[in-house]
Amino acid sequence: MKKPRTKRRPPDISTLPADACPSCGTQMRERKARLSFPVNGEKVVVPDALHLRCPKCGEIVLRLDDMRHLREGALTLYRKQYGLLSSDEIRSIRERLDLTQAALSKLLHLGGNTLSRWEAGRNVQTAAMDILLRLIRDVPGSLDYLREHAA
Ligand SMILES: [Zn+2]
Known part of the structure; x- marks a missing residue:
């Protein structure tokens, strides 16, 4: 027997603007805040990581550049913390x-x-x-x- 289609579907993200929340469709806001990134199994907290945050549900989205900056920031902090070779x-x-x-x-x-x-x-x-x-x-x-x- 075929399952009837449910009426409530998640928002179709292909028709939402690029800065809409993937969970609830609300327009997200850009902000800088603390985010952590794992380096060698350790959580490194980057204090001023740029990202999008949904004001309604709290969903956080990192764009490609945000992710790159977060990773680079975490690696730099980790290297500094342990005094590692560059x-x-x-x-x-x-x-x-x-x-x-x-x-x-x-x-x-x-x-x-x-x-x-x-x-x-x-x-x-x-x-x-x-x-x-x-x-x-x-x-x-x-x-x-x-x-x-x-x-
Ligand atoms: Zn949301």
Whole structure:
């Protein structure tokens, strides 16, 4: 038996203006407020994250640029909080050791695109991995040690 169509349907978002709430259709307002973003399993609170908020139901929508800014802001705060190497510093350590991203990834047991994401600033290393990077930068022989033991 066919189920009768329900009369109450969610708002058809294809006909709503771009800044309408996807839950209730109310026009949303742009605002800056605290939003959190996960970095390496930790919630990082960005104090002035731009986004749209529905004044009626409280729904929050991040546009593409809002999401990018939130992520960049969270990564910057995380990097500052732990005093981590910058993406450029990571790249220059690797280049000074004359290693490809794949070769260094293997030595550090990093999966997939992890290292390229660090070097591009799209993600950030943990404090533990940061120490390891400083170690191979500063301690002679540490790279040979990794080659011997991390294969
Ligand atoms: Zn709403």
